[in-house]
Amino acid sequence: MAKHVRRRSNYRVPWLxxxxxxxxxxxxxxxxLLSALRISFSEYNFVYSEKPIFNGLANYVQxxxxxxFIVSFKxxxxxxxxxxxxxxxxxxxxxxxxxTKIKGTNIFQAAILLPIVVPLSLAGIMFTWIFSQDFGIVNxxxxxxxxxxxxxRFWLGDVETAMNSLVVVGLWKYVGFGIILFLSGLKAISExxxxxxxxxxxxxxxxxxxxxxxxxxxxxxxxxxWGIIQAIKVYDQVxxxxxxxxxxxxxVLYLYAWKNAFTFFNMGLGEAxxxxxxxxxxxxxxxFNLVFKSEKR
Amino acid sequence: MSKKMxxxxxxxxxxxxLVMSAAAMAAPxxxxxxxxxxxxxxxxxxxxxxxxQEDHPDVDFEWSKAGDFEVAPLMLAWSRDxxxxxxxxxxxxxxxxxFQARDLxxxxxxxxxxxxxxxxxxxxxxxxxxxxxxxxALPSDAEVMTLIGRRDFAEEAGLTDxxxxxxxxxDFDELYSFLEQLTIKDSSGKxxxxxxxxxWSPEYTHYVYFSGLQAMRGSIFDENGALDFSSxxxxxxxxxxxxxxxxxLISTSSLVDHSGPRNDMKSGLxxxxxxxxxxxxxxxxxxxxxxxxxxxxxGADVNGTVSYTMSLMIPKNAAHPELAKAFVLEQFNAEWFxxxxxxxxxxxxxxxxxxxxxxxxxxxxTVFELADNSVGLPKTVDHAKMVDIMTAEIHNMLKMQxxxxxxxxxxRQQIQPLNLEPIE
Numbered sequence: 064m065a066k067h068v069r070r071r072s073n074y075r076v077p078w079l080x081x082x083x084x085x086x087x088x089x090x091x092x093x094x095x096l097l098s099a100l101r102i103s104f105s106e107y108n109f110v111y112s113e114k115p116i117f118n119g120l121a122n123y124v125q126x127x128x129x130x131x132f133i134v135s136f137k138x139x140x141x142x143x144x145x146x147x148x149x150x151x152x153x154x155x156x157x158x159x160x161x162x163t164k165i166k167g168t169n170i171f172q173a174a175i176l177l178p179i180v181v182p183l184s185l186a187g188i189m190f191t192w193i194f195s196q197d198f199g200i201v202n203x204x205x206x207x208x209x210x211x212x213x214x215x216r217f218w219l220g221d222v223e224t225a226m227n228s229l230v231v232v233g234l235w236k237y238v239g240f241g242i243i244l245f246l247s248g249l250k251a252i253s254e255x256x257x258x259x260x261x262x263x264x265x266x267x268x269x270x271x272x273x274x275x276x277x278x279x280x281x282x283x284x285x286x287x288x289w290g291i292i293q294a295i296k297v298y299d300q301v302x303x304x305x306x307x308x309x310x311x312x313x314x315v316l317y318l319y320a321w322k323n324a325f326t327f328f329n330m331g332l333g334e335a336x337x338x339x340x341x342x343x344x345x346x347x348x349x350x351f352n353l354v355f356k357s358e359k360r
Numbered sequence: 361m362s363k364k365m366x367x368x369x370x371x372x373x374x375x376x377x378l379v380m381s382a383a384a385m386a387a388p389x390x391x392x393x394x395x396x397x398x399x400x401x402x403x404x405x406x407x408x409x410x411x412x413q414e415d416h417p418d419v420d421f422e423w424s425k426a427g428d429f430e431v432a433p434l435m436l437a438w439s440r441d442x443x444x445x446x447x448x449x450x451x452x453x454x455x456x457x458x459f460q461a462r463d464l465x466x467x468x469x470x471x472x473x474x475x476x477x478x479x480x481x482x483x484x485x486x487x488x489x490x491x492x493x494x495x496x497a498l499p500s501d502a503e504v505m506t507l508i509g510r511r512d513f514a515e516e517a518g519l520t521d522x523x524x525x526x527x528x529x530x531d532f533d534e535l536y537s538f539l540e541q542l543t544i545k546d547s548s549g550k551x552x553x554x555x556x557x558x559x560w561s562p563e564y565t566h567y568v569y570f571s572g573l574q575a576m577r578g579s580i581f582d583e584n585g586a587l588d589f590s591s592x593x594x595x596x597x598x599x600x601x602x603x604x605x606x607x608x609l610i611s612t613s614s615l616v617d618h619s620g621p622r623n624d625m626k627s628g629l630x631x632x633x634x635x636x637x638x639x640x641x642x643x644x645x646x647x648x649x650x651x652x653x654x655x656x657x658x659g660a661d662v663n664g665t666v667s668y669t670m671s672l673m674i675p676k677n678a679a680h681p682e683l684a685k686a687f688v689l690e691q692f693n694a695e696w697f698x699x700x701x702x703x704x705x706x707x708x709x710x711x712x713x714x715x716x717x718x719x720x721x722x723x724x725x726t727v728f729e730l731a732d733n734s735v736g737l738p739k740t741v742d743h744a745k746m747v748d749i750m751t752a753e754i755h756n757m758l759k760m761q762x763x764x765x766x767x768x769x770x771x772r773q774q775i776q777p778l779n780l781e782p783i784e
Contacts, residue, residue, distance in 0.1 A: 109439065110458040111741070130774075131752070191617060197629055212548060219616040222759050306562060309615040310755035326744045328458065 103334035110328045122335035132336065134311045135319040138226060139340070142315060143294035143347075146230045150290045151283075153234060154241025159275070161242065162249045176239040183236055187303030190232045194218035194304075219305055222312040229313055232300045237293050241286050248282030249275070284355045288348045295344040316340040388420040389680050391687060394434065395449035397425040402705050408691040415690070419683060438464055441677055446684040449500050449672045456489065456497040456671050456739070465496040466674040471685050476693070481710040485669045488736035489710075491783060497671030498688060499710035503636035504667040504730040505571030507655040508643065513553070513631040517541040531658045532576070532600050539609040542631040549608075556604065557611040557630035560758065561618030565751040566737065568634050571657060571666040572597040574735060578663035587738070587746075587780060589771045598757060598764035605758050615755055636668075637727050641706030654726045664733035669710070738782035742775075749774045 103122060105115030126132045157175060161168050178186065193200050196217040206212040218228045256274055265273070298317040301307060307314035307322075316336055324333025393405065400423055409421040424445055426434070438444045439462050450456065459465050472478050472495060478486060482502065489497035514526040519538055521527055529535035539555025546552050558568055570580045576593040588594055604610035611630050613620030622639050624630040626646040633639060637654060644652040657665055672692070674684045691697055698714035701707045702724070708715060708731065715731070718724040740746070750771055757767040 110461055131748075196613065197624075198627070212550070215550075217612065220612055222761065225616070305616045308562075308751070308755055309612075309759055310752045310761070312755075312759075314752075322748065326748070327742075328744075 099334050100338060102330055103338050105331045107331040108328050109330050115331065118331070122331050123339065125332065126335060126339065131311060131314065132319060135307075135314045135316050135336075138312070138314055139295060139297065139316045139343075141226060142230060142233075142297050143291065145227065146233050146294045146297075147287075147290050149230070149234055150238060150241055150294070151287065153238045154245055154286060154290075155279075157238065158242045158245035158249060159271075162246060175242055178236050179239045181236075183232075183299040184303050186232065186236060187300045190228075190235075190300070191219065191304050194228050196220060220309055222309060225305055225309065225313050229297070229300050229304060232304065233293070233297060236300075237290070241290065244286045244289070245279065245282050248279045252278045280355055284352055287351050287355070291347050291351060292344050295340060295347065316343075388418050389683060390420045390422050391447070391680055391683055392422040392424055392445040393447045393449075394424040394426060394445035396428055398428070399449060400425055402701075402707075404697060404700050408687070408694075408697055411694075412687050412691045416683065416686070419680075438675060438677075443677055443679060444675060446678040446680050447672060447674060447688065449670060456491065456673060458741075459673060459675075460491050460496050461741075464676055466676055466678070466681050466685075467494040467496055468498060468674075468685065468688075469494050471689060475713075476689055476711070480712055482708075482712055482715070482731050484667050484731060484734040484736055485708075485710045488667075488669055488739070489671050491739065497673045498693075499669040499708070500672040500692070501670035502667065502708040502710055502731070503638050503669070503706075504727060504734050505567050505635070505657070505665050506637050506660070506727075506730055507556075507657055508625070508633045508635070508637070508640045509653050509655040510625070510628075510631045510647070510651055511653050512651045513542055513628075517631075526653050526655050528656055528661065529658045532596060535658050536600060536604065536609075539604060539632070543609045545608060551608040551611075553628065554611040554624065554630040555609040556632040556634060557613060557621040557624040558601065558634040559614045559618065559621045560612070560751070560754060561614045561620075562747060562751045563618050564614070564635060565754055566747045567636070567666055567668055569597070569750065569754070570737060571634075571660075574666050575657040575659035575663050577659075580666065580735065580737070587775075589768050589775070594768055595764055598754070598767055601754075602757055602760070602764055606760065612758055615758065637730065638706030638708075640723055641702070641704070652723075654723055654730075656726070656730065660730065660733075664735060665730050667731060667734035667736055669736075738780075740778075740780045740782060742778035742780055745778055746775050746780060 102115050104117060104119060106112065106118045106121070107115035161172055161175070192198065196202065196215075199218070201218060202215040205214045216224050218224050252275065256278075257270065260270060260274055296317055297315050298321075301313055301315050301318050302321075305313040307318050317340060320333045320336035320340065322333075323329045323336060399405075405421075405423065413419055413421075434444050434448075438459075450459075456465065472481075478495070481499075485499040485502040486495060489495055489499060509526045511520065511524060511526060514520050515524060517538075519527055519541060529538055542553070542555035543551060544553040559565075560568065570587075573580050573588055573591070573593055576597065577588075577591060580588055582588040582590055601610065605612055611621070611624050613624055617623075621630070621633050621635055622643060625633045625639070625643045628647070632655065633643070634657070640652050640654055641649075672688060674681050674688075678684055693709055693711050693714070695714055695717065698709045698711065699718070701709065702715070702718060708727070715724060715728050719728060737743075753762075753767050753770045753774075756762050757764060762770070
């Protein structure tokens with residue numbers, strides 16, 4: 064009997080330790096999330112509506128009849144398609160470089176990781192000046208250093224270049240974190256494998272293809288999912304640098320969700336866009352994960 | 361407990377409650393002011409508070425600084441009857457409509473008497489703060505839309521009169537020829553100085569558009585009483601803008617940066633600015649006030665222009681509404697406060713007397729004329745949505761993705777489901 068009671072109390076102890084965290088998450092994460100989900104299925108203009116009125120899927124249906132939403136969706140997909148492969152390639156390439164035993168890699172590591180600690184809102188202002196049509200350093204270098212004045216652009220003001228400029232800023236900010244994740248994967252690969260391969264006469268390229276990359280699968284999965292989420296939830300640099308303009312050329316899903324909620328006061332539609340975006344990120348991440356898992360089998 | 365002890369306890373409790381009440385009465389009353397953070401840098405709020413405390417020593421101040429465009433979302437908490445502040449400064453009277461729709465605002469009517477009587481305020485500005493005949497907000501940053509020119513550049517181009525003043529263009533055709541003369545291009549055809557820079561940022565697009573219409577045709581409404589997106593003048597205005605951009609006469613720096621136009625002017629990259637009058641002071645502080653002149657939009661001399669005002673409101677659940685009203689009138693609209701704002705930032709408040717005492721300066725004389733002959737945009741439920749649509753469509757036109765007539769058609773089509781009925 065005493066043994067049974069002790070076993071039950073042992074069972075409770077871990078739950079008691081977890082209780083504060085569970086309560087915290089429930090109050091500040093789960094409850095707001097469920098509340099927001101409920102509002103996404105409601106007609107709720109927080110100025111003119113007394114309370115949210117359940118309207119089923121009407122907000123979600125309305126999204127697909129809203130040309131501004133469609134443009135924002137397309138822009139977000141475009142950003143993701145350009146950002147994601149570049150993010151993966153650059154992160155991997157730089158991680159491989161930093162993993163070599165060359166003098167001075169510590170300095171390069173610090174330099175590449177520095178953007179992580181700079182808030183994107185501040186970096187956005189800096190890049191606004193860098194990309195400025197008339198005073199920007201990019202145009203200055205093109206015209207006066209490289210003597211290619213015909214390549215000068217209004218980088219943030221031209222429909223063709225605005226979104227790509229935002230991708231550049233996103234890469235500047237996030238590649239450092241991708242490098243950290245890949246570097247940790249690279250450090251985890253046993254030196255013995257490379258030693259054995261060396262004995263077998265394997266060259267550097269074969270090392271990369273047959274040893275390094277296959278052993279980085281879990282890192283690919285982790286960096287990939289992280290990169291996809293960062294791309295789909297792009298917001299900060301858009302707000303600071305273009306505010307969705309010119310026109311709707313850089314309007315993205317989270318910006319449009321924010322506008323609906325806090326500028327048009329249409330909280331129901333705003334929440335619907337936010338949940339749609341979150342669902343999009345989850346679906347793409349799960350798909351990405353499945354691809355890597357199936358390859359593993 | 362004995363009877364004696366019970367009596368003693370009762371007396372003790374009584375004494376305690378008396379002491380607590382006295383302490384509460386002696387405690388300072390805190391007046392909480394919420395506004396966007398830049399407001400506290402440009403406006404002498406600390407000094408106003410200090411002067412107010414001289415007459416009201418029991419008052420303390422608390423400044424609550426919000427990010428740009430973050431004041432309105434506070435309404436979410438406010439509408440749940442949660443105390444936010446005693447004074448709130450928001451972006452436009454259309455937001456006041458939103459607040460008042462939830463019956464969240466106190467009327468100023470009871471204190472607008474004597475020297476503060478309604479007739480002593482610039483009508484155009486006060487009208488914008490009036491809902492259903494009652495004043496629910498007071499102008500806190502009132503401005504008129506106009507052109508601002510560089511005299512020195514105009515003189516180089518031969519566009520000044522004998523006294524060195526910039527010649528007022530008679531119509532938009534003449535203004536266009538002015539821009540051609542003011543624009544400088546390098547050997548490769550790249551513009552090195554624009555004739556004009558226009559603020560087409562989301563904060564200004566609707567104001568510059570309607571100021572152009574008001575100046576051209578004396579109204580911002582069409583023949584059906586709706587906001588005008590169909591008249592010949594509307595088409596002429598958009599064509600003027602698009603052609604100017606296409607030919608490199610007008611800068612598009614504002615498409616992604618709302619400070620772009622004033623920076624164009626400060627750096628000498630543009631000769632004329634189309635924005636609010638206040639920039640004349642801000643730019644003058646950089647390039648020299650003697651080089652700056654307000655130039656009326658062609659037609660504004662007769663038809664007037666558009667004005668706007670940020671507005672200051674008192675929530676119904678303010679802790680100290682009477683003190684808040686007293687602060688607004690005694691300090692916020694005091695001559696010293698108004699003149700400091702005018703001198704440093706070119707911004708106006710609403711009382712006529714504060715601008716009348718500065719009419720010896722030609723800049724303020726012109727601004728007064730314009731303010732007196734200006735109209736505000738109607739307050740509507742879907743104002744923000746309309747501005748968003750206008751901005752996107754006009755930007756698309758300026759990027760040569762559509763013609764001016766397509767732009768107007770797109771705007772007309774997209775605003776159709778919106779509620780743009782003016783709220784009187």
